[in-house]
Amino acid sequence: MSKNPEFVKFDKVDKSYDGKVLVVKDLQLDIAEGEFITMLGPSGSGKTTCLMMLAGFETPTHGEILLDGNIISNIPPHKRGIGMVFQNYALFPHMTVYENLAFPLRVRKVEKDKIDKKVDKALSMVSLSGFETRMPAQLSGGQQQRVAVARALVFDPAVVLMDEPLGALDKNLRESMQYEIKHIHESIGVTVVYVTHDQSEALTMSNRIAVFNDGKVQQLSNPAELYEKPVNSFVAEFIGENNTFNGEVVDIDKDKCKVKLANSEILANPISVKSKGEKTTVSLRPERALINPTDKMDNMFTGKIEEVIYHGDHTRVRLNLLGSSEFILKVPNSTSNLELKVSEDINIGWNSTDARALDPK
Amino acid sequence: MSSETKQILTTDGIPLEVSLKKAEKKNKIKAFLLVAPLLLFLVITYVFPIGEMFSRSIDDKMITNMLPKTFKEMENWDGQELPPEEVFAAFYYDFKALVEKQEHGKLGQRLNKEKNGFNSITKKLFRQVKRKKIDESISIKEQVMKVHKRWRNVEYWQAIKRTAPPYTMSKYLKGMDMYYAADGSITQVDEDRRIHRILWLRTLEIAFFVTLFCFLMGYPIAHLLATLPMKYSNLLMICVLLPFWTSLLVRTASWMILLQQQGVVNDFFVMIGLVADDNRPEMMYNKVGTYVAMTQILLPFMVLPLYSVMKTISPSLMRAGKSLGGTPFVAFWKVYFPLTIPGIGAGCLLVFILAIGYYITPALVGGASGTLISNQIAFHMKQTLDWSFASAMGLMLLSGVLVIYWIYNKLVGVDNIKLG
Numbered sequence: 052m053s054k055n056p057e058f059v060k061f062d063k064v065d066k067s068y069d070g071k072v073l074v075v076k077d078l079q080l081d082i083a084e085g086e087f088i089t090m091l092g093p094s095g096s097g098k099t100t101c102l103m104m105l106a107g108f109e110t111p112t113h114g115e116i117l118l119d120g121n122i123i124s125n126i127p128p129h130k131r132g133i134g135m136v137f138q139n140y141a142l143f144p145h146m147t148v149y150e151n152l153a154f155p156l157r158v159r160k161v162e163k164d165k166i167d168k169k170v171d172k173a174l175s176m177v178s179l180s181g182f183e184t185r186m187p188a189q190l191s192g193g194q195q196q197r198v199a200v201a202r203a204l205v206f207d208p209a210v211v212l213m214d215e216p217l218g219a220l221d222k223n224l225r226e227s228m229q230y231e232i233k234h235i236h237e238s239i240g241v242t243v244v245y246v247t248h249d250q251s252e253a254l255t256m257s258n259r260i261a262v263f264n265d266g267k268v269q270q271l272s273n274p275a276e277l278y279e280k281p282v283n284s285f286v287a288e289f290i291g292e293n294n295t296f297n298g299e300v301v302d303i304d305k306d307k308c309k310v311k312l313a314n315s316e317i318l319a320n321p322i323s324v325k326s327k328g329e330k331t332t333v334s335l336r337p338e339r340a341l342i343n344p345t346d347k348m349d350n351m352f353t354g355k356i357e358e359v360i361y362h363g364d365h366t367r368v369r370l371n372l373l374g375s376s377e378f379i380l381k382v383p384n385s386t387s388n389l390e391l392k393v394s395e396d397i398n399i400g401w402n403s404t405d406a407r408a409l410d411p412k
Numbered sequence: 413m414s415s416e417t418k419q420i421l422t423t424d425g426i427p428l429e430v431s432l433k434k435a436e437k438k439n440k441i442k443a444f445l446l447v448a449p450l451l452l453f454l455v456i457t458y459v460f461p462i463g464e465m466f467s468r469s470i471d472d473k474m475i476t477n478m479l480p481k482t483f484k485e486m487e488n489w490d491g492q493e494l495p496p497e498e499v500f501a502a503f504y505y506d507f508k509a510l511v512e513k514q515e516h517g518k519l520g521q522r523l524n525k526e527k528n529g530f531n532s533i534t535k536k537l538f539r540q541v542k543r544k545k546i547d548e549s550i551s552i553k554e555q556v557m558k559v560h561k562r563w564r565n566v567e568y569w570q571a572i573k574r575t576a577p578p579y580t581m582s583k584y585l586k587g588m589d590m591y592y593a594a595d596g597s598i599t600q601v602d603e604d605r606r607i608h609r610i611l612w613l614r615t616l617e618i619a620f621f622v623t624l625f626c627f628l629m630g631y632p633i634a635h636l637l638a639t640l641p642m643k644y645s646n647l648l649m650i651c652v653l654l655p656f657w658t659s660l661l662v663r664t665a666s667w668m669i670l671l672q673q674q675g676v677v678n679d680f681f682v683m684i685g686l687v688a689d690d691n692r693p694e695m696m697y698n699k700v701g702t703y704v705a706m707t708q709i710l711l712p713f714m715v716l717p718l719y720s721v722m723k724t725i726s727p728s729l730m731r732a733g734k735s736l737g738g739t740p741f742v743a744f745w746k747v748y749f750p751l752t753i754p755g756i757g758a759g760c761l762l763v764f765i766l767a768i769g770y771y772i773t774p775a776l777v778g779g780a781s782g783t784l785i786s787n788q789i790a791f792h793m794k795q796t797l798d799w800s801f802a803s804a805m806g807l808m809l810l811s812g813v814l815v816i817y818w819i820y821n822k823l824v825g826v827d828n829i830k831l832g
Contacts, residue, residue, distance in 0.1 A: 106731075106735055107734075107735075108731055108734075108735075127734075127740075128731070128734040128735050129734045129735070129736075129737050129738055129739055129740070129742075129743070130737075131735075132737070133735060134735065134736070135731070135732065135735040135736075137728045137731070137732055138728070139726060139728060141726065141728040141729050141731070141732035142732075143729060143732070143733075143746075143747055144751065145750045145751055154733070154736055154738070154746070155736035155737045155738075158736065158737045158738045158739075158742055159737055202736065203735075203736075206736070206737065212735075
């Protein structure tokens with residue numbers, strides 16, 4: 052079966068709640084069948100609104116949403132056949148786990164023994180077999196979350212929406228649930244639209260990530276590309292850590308440009324700058340800058356260590372470099388580690404291809 | 413603690429348990445002193461009056477104290493034939509003592525309640541005693557029987573014997589339209605005189621329907637209150653609570669202005685041509701008035717508990733219900749409604765119990781067909797001064813409420829009530 056690359060399609064969707072401010076602006080987004088796509092962004096960026104429009108709880112102010120080629124803007128939520136996992140699970144507190152899972156099947160008038168089978172299967176998928184008669188209040192947060200996932204999947208929806216489903220869990224549980232949801236997605240191949248503001252969650256789970264800000268998709272790409280090649284300074288800032296230099300382009304050719312900072316010049320990779328004289332923000336990942344590099348690198352500077360913070364698997368070093376005292380380095384903690392002492396000078400180098408000259412902040 | 417566990421000592425060597433008790437004792441005393449005024453207040457204003465009401469409702473000591481010798485002699489009388497000479501004599505001496513204290517009239521009235529006809533024959537006996545016509549040296553029985561033929565009728569003596577116990581349930585029976593017949597059995601009063609039973613049923617009926625109306629009107633309001641944005645819900649809340657801040661009398665009076673035959677509502681009906689001017693419906697001084705006014709007055713008691721429960725229900729539950737394929741109605745009925753049952757229970761119980769004992773509103777707008785048992789109680793308190801009967805009915809009402817509470821507890825469970 053060939054996968055439909057436009058299984059879910061947002062076609063020029065605008066959304067406004069008060070007629071004055073657009074929370075979603077001219078959204079154009081195609082989601083392929085079987086894909087795990089994450090809408091990532093800070094709160095108020097419009098990502099949850101998009102999800103609610105897809106679920107049918109909000110209507111687009113302008114534009115259409117298509118599911119498998121059909122316009123669904125006028126179909127009420129209960130007829131869309133879209134499963135949804137809510138932020139606080141939204142398990143029905145007066146029903147047992149079994150009744151919660153049977154709810155979507157009962158309203159679809161599925162026969163009793165078929166319901167039993169499907170509930171069984173869904174519960175074993177989230178490894179909660181034997182919990183049928185428990186009430187939601189008797190389950191831990193993680194177990195409730197699994198029930199919510201099972202309930203959203205039990206009626207075999209074409210699309211499952213997840214609205215920050217792991218937000219209420221503690222860190223360790225959240226991480227293991229991320230893998231679990233990812234594996235469930237891989238094994239049943241359902242299309243998942245996932246909303247979160249946690250970038251590491253998005254990077255771990257998704258096929259593609261749509262970074263939202265200010266009602267717009269800033270970048271839509273796979274996790275690696277998103278991290279390595281952010282297209283603008285918002286994405287660079289939002290995904291992962293990031294050292295920035297603000298300056299002005301003084302020289303530019305095809306894959307290299309010279310950026311003038313307050314009192315020095317660096318070489319960078321021109322991404323969104325086109326010509327001399329443009330203002331730019333250069334973004335560099337902390338792990339791309341090396342201490343005392345052995346290879347020849349085209350940016351070499353000396354900085355003073357301001358702070359050393361031990362993080363277990365790595366050490367963070369804050370440097371005063373090129374007039375900024377916020378330059379962060381990540382040094383892996385291996386046996387051959389060098390002594391890092393505050394107020395010592397060290398040599399730092401990076402390649403100009405890793406320093407991306409983006410739009411000015 | 414099992415005997416094997418080693419007793420834990422504090423650093424001073426005092427057992428931990430003793431030390432703990434000592435430390436908590438002060439707090440316990442403080443806590444008790446804080447609730448003591450309320451406890452005292454409750455005992456004085458609630459427990460004591462109810463006890464007093466109960467003893468008053470079954471009290472029948474007055475006549476027991478009036479005829480001490482008679483009742484003593486009557487203990488040996490089987491109550492079948494006319495009593496022997498000793499009983500007549502004892503009665504005569506008791507009566508003579510009452511005449512000296514000028515209390516014979518009370519005796520006549522009391523006995524007359526037990527059996528009609530006593531009033532006139534005690535008056536006749538009084539005249540004989542006063543004129544000293546009765547010769548104490550010969551058979552008193554013969555002389556008393558001559559005073560009036562009813563003194564020769566065994567039924568009257570049986571009636572006196574029935575009043576002997578210092579306690580009686582007759583007031584409770586009267587409240588249920590029953591009485592002790594001449595032979596001591598419990599009998600129903602004639603059908604055309606059964607007023608109390610009608611009142612009880614009407615009280616239950618009105619309380620039930622007022623509760624129902626309050627529920628039907630209060631549920632959507634409470635839902636709106638719980639789901640509207642803050643600035644509108646506050647306004648609506650004020651609208652709901654406004655009647656609370658107005659005097660009950662003022663509210664009832666305004667319903668009188670609205671509902672009377674020349675009132676605002678009738679004027680409006682005539683104006684829009686719903687009813688003819690000469691055929692204005694009576695909406696007051698009957699059940700309609702009681703229903704309308706009581707529903708409005710008791711509505712906040714339904715809305716508030718419902719609101720407080722609905723406020724805690726996450727809106728995402730309804731959304732979940734819909735996204736899982738339930739129509740809005742199914743999502744409401746299967747998800748939302750069951751979660752509001754604690755609020756419904758609390759609201760209904762509150763409104764029903766308040767309605768069952770409601771007084772002012774039915775008294776003012778109820779007329780003859782809209783008055784409740786509480787109005788009857790007030791009537792006996794103020795008009796007939798039969799306080800023991802009023803007490804008996806008050807206690808019957810109280811036990812009725814307790815029975816309803818008990819049934820409710822069996823059906824819904826008191827743990828499921830949520831007032832806020």
